[in-house]
Amino acid sequence: MTLRVLPPSPGQFELMVFAKPSEAKEPYKWVCSYQIDCSEPKHPLGLPENPFHFWGLHPKSKDLGVTICNPCEDVIVAENGALTFTFETSRPLLAMFQLFHLELSEPFSKKCLVSQIQDDQLGCHLLLPFWGYYRLSLFVKDQAGGSFQNAGNMFISCKNPVNHNELFPPNLGVHCGPGTNTKQNGLTNPSHVCPIIRTTTGKCNITFHTLWDMDIFTSLENTRLNNNLHSLDRYCFITYLEHKISLTVHLPESGHYKLSIFTKRKENEDFSHACDYVIQCVSTNRLLPFPKVYNAWGHGCILLQPRYGFLPAESWENFRVKVPGACKVLVIGPIKTELQLTKNKIWEGKVFTGTPGTILKIAVKFTPNSTTMDIVMSFKAQIIYENESSG
Structure with missing residues (x-):
């Protein structure tokens, strides 16, 4: 066991150590004491509360399915306010992470953390907004059921916190990234x-x-x-x-x-x-945003050109789309333009966008004898300013 002592103020302290076998039900017994003389505290900010009474991985974390933590130092330093933890697991688990700091509220802490759950590992990305010490707690349970159990409490020191405006978006789910x-x-x-x-x-x-x-x-x-x-x-x-x-x-x-x-x-x-x-x-x-898409734009349809929903007014634009099963494809705007099918099964043609505010729609006929066409996509002609990008 490693015991790290961080006196909160100058003075003399008595450190008493109590212990018991891990499976024993009897109370802790006094083992030994130390006299500590602190002339100058190095860490005036207090430690984060830890109701679990241990730091690092749980002594029986392997039984819970967590085998390795990286990084795994006693005190993990976040030099630039950002940190990533990876916990390797022996079986697929469900996981929750909680981040604690004396100045960090629970709603605010959720903007500091991104978690990822994969079959063989758990990931946690942190952005730390305050100077000082943090506790990152990991809770796991089997996917088959049961209750969450504390599997580790990582002790973090942050020397250069990130800007509060640069944290993660709020309301992220437990499942971030693929897993x-x-x-x-x-x-x-x-x-x-x-x-x-x-x-x-x-x-x-x-x-x-x-x-x-x-x-x-x-x-x-x-x-x-x-x-x-x-x-x-x-x-x-x-x-x-x-x-x-x-x-x-x-x-x-x-x-x-x-x-x-x-x-x-x-x-x-x-x-x-x-x-x-x-x-x-x-x-x-x-x-610029993409074109507006309708229900008839289905599986296998590919938009090649144009890729933006707002087009320069009074201009000629190339239209190129793939629409499986289409018999006829039109662009309805100031004039109707019928797109031609190429050898590569791409419908293409040159279309005039019209005056600002003109709506252009791609219409598709899927059956030869049908008298109606399905609208699959729409665009709008407008003046494109210099700070707007469409290419």
Whole structure:
């Protein structure tokens, strides 16, 4: 056993040590005492409360399924206010993390932590907003049931806290990044294994392989977004391919975003939460949203051009789309433009956008004898300013 003593003030202290066998039910017995003379305390800020009476991994953490912690020092130093823990596990577990500091409220602490649950390891990413000491507690239980048990209490020292405005988005789920839950909801082989994605361009593309035929729903959030005229849901575009799905995200300004992914089987009615991603955007670009998509835009449809829902007014734009099973594809705007099918099974043509405010719609006929066409997507012509990017 290692016992580290941090006197809170100058003076003399008596340290008394009590012990008992781990399985014994009798009370602790006094073992020995030490006299400590502290002339100058090095750590004026007190330690975080720890009701579990031990630091590091639990002496029987292996029985709980947690085998290794990295980092594993007695005092883990977060030099720049950021820290990542990895706990290796001997079996799939459910996990909860709690972060404690004398100045940290429970609601605020949830913006400091991103957790990830995988079959063979648990991950925890921290951003620390205060100077001093923290306790990160890990609680685990088997997926089959039971109750959560404390498996470890990591002692953290932060010397350079992060800015309070640079913390993670609020209301993150327990399942961040790909892991056990995403696989249970039909998503495998992720392009981004880490739950935190950093982009310097304002763009990112996340792909998964799918285990069965499914529908995807996404939700993009940013609580600090200023002066945005369009719903953030228009900044994520879903493309269904054979046994694969692509989520393309374009962000309107810098900041931290929460991207939530939900899935459901075709035969089910309700969506299930698969995972959350944190997207850290440091780009100065103000990207435009994607086109508005309708129900007829289904699996196998691919938008090649244009990729933005707002097009320069009074201009000619190339339209290129893949629509499986289509017999005819039109772009309805100031004039109707029929797209032509190429040898590569791409419908393409040059379309005039019209005056500002003009709505352009892609319409598709799926059966030769049908007298109606399905609207699959719409765009809007407008004046594009210099600080808005459409390419």
